[in-house]
Structure formats: C-alpha cells, structure tokens
Amino acid sequence: MLALGKLLELTLTDHEPAEKTQVTPRGVRLRWLGEGALEVRPAESEDCGLDLLLSAGIHGNETAPIELLERLLHGVANGKIKPRARVLFLFGNPAAIRKGERYIEQDINRLFNGRHELSSGFEALRAAELEQFARVFFSKPERTRLHYDLHTAIRGSKIEQFALYPYKEGRTHSRRELARLAAAGMEAVLLQSKSSITFSAFTYEQLEAEAFTLELGKARPFGQNEGVNLDKLEERLIQIIEGTEPETGDSLDGLKLFSVAREIIKHSDHFHLHLPADIENFAELSKGYLLAEDLAEMRWVVEEEGARIIFPNPKVKNGLRAGILIVPDSGQRLS
Numbered sequence: 001m002l003a004l005g006k007l008l009e010l011t012l013t014d015h016e017p018a019e020k021t022q023v024t025p026r027g028v029r030l031r032w033l034g035e036g037a038l039e040v041r042p043a044e045s046e047d048c049g050l051d052l053l054l055s056a057g058i059h060g061n062e063t064a065p066i067e068l069l070e071r072l073l074h075g076v077a078n079g080k081i082k083p084r085a086r087v088l089f090l091f092g093n094p095a096a097i098r099k100g101e102r103y104i105e106q107d108i109n110r111l112f113n114g115r116h117e118l119s120s121g122f123e124a125l126r127a128a129e130l131e132q133f134a135r136v137f138f139s140k141p142e143r144t145r146l147h148y149d150l151h152t153a154i155r156g157s158k159i160e161q162f163a164l165y166p167y168k169e170g171r172t173h174s175r176r177e178l179a180r181l182a183a184a185g186m187e188a189v190l191l192q193s194k195s196s197i198t199f200s201a202f203t204y205e206q207l208e209a210e211a212f213t214l215e216l217g218k219a220r221p222f223g224q225n226e227g228v229n230l231d232k233l234e235e236r237l238i239q240i241i242e243g244t245e246p247e248t249g250d251s252l253d254g255l256k257l258f259s260v261a262r263e264i265i266k267h268s269d270h271f272h273l274h275l276p277a278d279i280e281n282f283a284e285l286s287k288g289y290l291l292a293e294d295l296a297e298m299r300w301v302v303e304e305e306g307a308r309i310i311f312p313n314p315k316v317k318n319g320l321r322a323g324i325l326i327v328p329d330s331g332q333r334l335s
C-alpha cells in the first residue's frame, strides 16, 4: 500500500510525510495537502467528472466515520478501489481527534461561513484552512460537486442514520440526492430552512456543492464501533468513487423527511432544558410541553403538531444551538 494511504496514522502522530505525492500502478495520484488532508486524482482518461469531498473528525470523538474514511483510503492506496472521481479526504480537527474529544477550545462546526473571522485560536484557524481546502478542491469548472460531512451523535437516536440538508435562498433541495441518500442507508433527512455555520452549510452555500451532514450512530472511541453499521454507506461511497453507482431514480423509498420548526438557542447560564438526560434524538414531544427556559422569562413551549427534538445539549456555549425542534415535512418543495 502507498504510504500516503496511511493518512490517519500520519494525522494521529502529527507527522508530515516525506513524499507528498505518490502514484498507484493504475495512475491514481495521491497528494498530501496538509495536516489531515489528502487529494485523490484518477488518471485523466478515467475521470468521470465528479469532485467528492469526504470529511470526518470535525468532532474529534466521532470515530466511526474516521475509521470509514481510513478504510476507503486504504482501498484506494492498495488498488482495491479504482477511483474515477476526484476525492478530497479531510480529517477536520486533528488535535481533537488525537485527544478523543469533540473539540479542544471551541466547536469547529460553528465556525464556518465566515464565523472563524470573528474568533481566534487554532480551531478558528483550522476552520479557515478547511474552507480553503474545500474552495480550491471545488474550484474546477463544469464538474459535479458533492460533499458528505460524516458525524456520529452524542446520544442514542430513534432514527439511527439520517442526513441534514443545508439551505440556501433560491436553491431547492434535490429529490435525486435524497434518493441517493436513501440508497446509502439514510432513514431520514432534515431539510434546513435557513443559512448555517456548519461545514456542509459552507460548501452548499458558497461552493455550489450538493452537501450534507450525515449522522451515522452514536459516538464511541476508536475500535469500539461494532454497533455502528456503515455497510450500506460504504458500498455506496465506493460506487460513487468508482463511477459505478446504479441509477437510483426518484423514489425516496420510505425516507422520512423533516423540517426545522425552531432552533433552541441557549442565551445565558440560566438556560434550562426540561428533558431527561438520556432522551434520544427524534423523541416526540407533545403540544404544550415546556421544553426550555432562560433568562428574562424566556420559555420554549411546544406548539407544533408531531414535534420531535434532535441534538438537545444544554452544555453548549451561550449563543449556540442547544437543540432543534423538528416537524414532519411533505417534501412538496423538492426539485
């Protein structure tokens, strides 16, 4: 296997490779771009015109997606996977991955779309660097752009694997991309309805990529991910990389759609979330339920029919999202 296939090992040991570019016997070029960043380029005659960005480890303790990218990279580096797409592999927060923590000083996934400019510290610098890797990678004209940012969640979930689809004014969510996600094992998609500061929101809003955050199960340390089944996603990603993906058609095949009713923002240290500590993502909340309270008698009471909660987290920093209240979506606005 080519040494650059060991991107995770290089990243975990904070090593710069001696050779920055290596080529497989089939003419696939691997190029180390910087810490946790590796570009794979097929021979020109093989190129199918797709640019695929795969990121993981934006949160350092979410290891199942990191292990998945490592398997894909090994496959490319030892010739078992035969790429026809350009692929950029990114490990988002190397320092946090090395420590096995979500972040060190601040959550990188709240620092995109310019937010890093208002902040300081190495996570802000890394967010700027990740934006730049993505910007350069997606700068080639007339190519198809796709980004999957892979995560696992803090808590268990009634719906194990799901996607979050960013929003941009004037752009519609693609039914075809949703069908592809269903084929990759996603059981639900949350259609966002406002601009955001996550990595997938950046590539979707600014770089014209189709982009998704994928939630793939519960976060566990390296080597303890047997409970996270990524077989369907892995098979689909290999097909996308090799340009052998079967046509999915338009059928959403039982995929559940949701939209955001409200984001719960923590404004102060007085914020209190009235949910059990072990509540699962997608837990249903009945109308009239007092969900949260904050300073100045601010109250979040559930008013929506069919409401559910995802990512409840009262420990986030003030000013950040402490949960999302979602409702079923009919999918009428898909293109």
Ligand SMILES: O=C(O)CCC(=O)N[C@@H](CCC(=O)O)C(=O)O
Pocket (backbone or CB within 6 Å): 059, 109, 151, 152, 153, 154, 155, 164, 198, 200, 213, 310, 311, 312, 313
């Ligand atoms: O389990 C949780 O509370 C968070 C899991 C996670 O990291 N989710 C992402 C979602 C990103 C998005 O909204 O697209 C995050 O919170 O950054």
Ligand SMILES: [Zn+2]
Pocket (backbone or CB within 6 Å): 058, 059, 062, 151, 152, 153
């Ligand atoms: Zn995450």
